[in-house]
Amino acid sequence: MPGKRTHAIHAEVITAQPRFHQSAPEVQAYGTVTLLPPLELEEPVRLEMTAQLNQLLADTMTLRDLYKKSHWQTSGPTFYQLHLLFDKHYNEQVELVDSIAERVQLLGGISIAMAPDVAETTTIPRPPRGREAVPVQLSRLLDAHQIIIRDARKLARRASELGDDGTNDLVVSQVLRTNELQVWFVSEHLVNLPLVEATPSRMEGAA
Numbered sequence: 001m002p003g004k005r006t007h008a009i010h011a012e013v014i015t016a017q018p019r020f021h022q023s024a025p026e027v028q029a030y031g032t033v034t035l036l037p038p039l040e041l042e043e044p045v046r047l048e049m050t051a052q053l054n055q056l057l058a059d060t061m062t063l064r065d066l067y068k069k070s071h072w073q074t075s076g077p078t079f080y081q082l083h084l085l086f087d088k089h090y091n092e093q094v095e096l097v098d099s100i101a102e103r104v105q106l107l108g109g110i111s112i113a114m115a116p117d118v119a120e121t122t123t124i125p126r127p128p129r130g131r132e133a134v135p136v137q138l139s140r141l142l143d144a145h146q147i148i149i150r151d152a153r154k155l156a157r158r159a160s161e162l163g164d165d166g167t168n169d170l171v172v173s174q175v176l177r178t179n180e181l182q183v184w185f186v187s188e189h190l191v192n193l194p195l196v197e198a199t200p201s202r203m204e205g206a207a
C-alpha cells in the first residue's frame with residue numbers, strides 16, 4: 001500500500017521537519033493507576049485516594065475560578081480591597097490545584113484537568129454568568145469553601161486510615177489550612193459594622 005510505505009520511510013528519515021497533527025490512543029485511561037510505583041501503597045488504596053483527590057481537585061478548580069470571576073466582577077465602595085483580596089485567594093488556590101493534581105499523578109493516577117470534566121465533577125453550584133452584588137459574591141465563596149472544607153476533613157481522615165500519610169499531610173497542611181484562613185478573611189467582610197459613625201445600639205443578644 002503506497003500510504004503505508006510512505007509512513008515507514010518517513011519514520012526512518014532524520015529530518016528537522018516537526019511532525020504536526022499527530023494523534024494516537026491514550027496511554028492511560030482516566031480512573032486507573034499504574035502498577036507498583038515503589039511507594040508502599042497498594043493499588044486499591046491508590047485507586048481510592050486518586051478518586052477522592054480528583055473530587056477535591058475539581059472543587060478546588062471551581063473555587064479558584066469563582067475567585068477570578070469575583071475579582072473581575074466585584075463592585076461598590078470596597079471594590080479595590082476586594083479586587084485585590086480575591087486575586088490573592090485565587091493565586092493561593094492555583095497553588096493548591098497544582099499540589100493536588102501532582103499528588104494524583106505521583107500516586108499513579110490521572111488528574112482531572114479540563115473545564116468540561118471539572119464542570120461535570122464538581123459539587124459546587126454553578127454561578128450565573130452575570131454580575132452579582134458583593135454580599136452574594138461573598139456568600140457564594142463561603143459556601144464553596146464549606147463544601148471543600150467538609151470534603152477535605154473526610155478525605156484526610158480516610159487517608160490516615162489507609163496509611164496514605166502524604167495525602168493526609170497535603171490535605172490538612174495545605175488544603176484545609178488555606179481554606180480555613182481564606183474563610184476568615186472573607187467572612188469578616190460580612191460583619192455589618194458602620195464605617196464612619198458608631199451607633200450606640202446594644203449588642204445582639206445582650207440583656
Ligand SMILES: [Fe+2]
Pocket residue numbers: 071087
Ligand atoms: Fe487582575
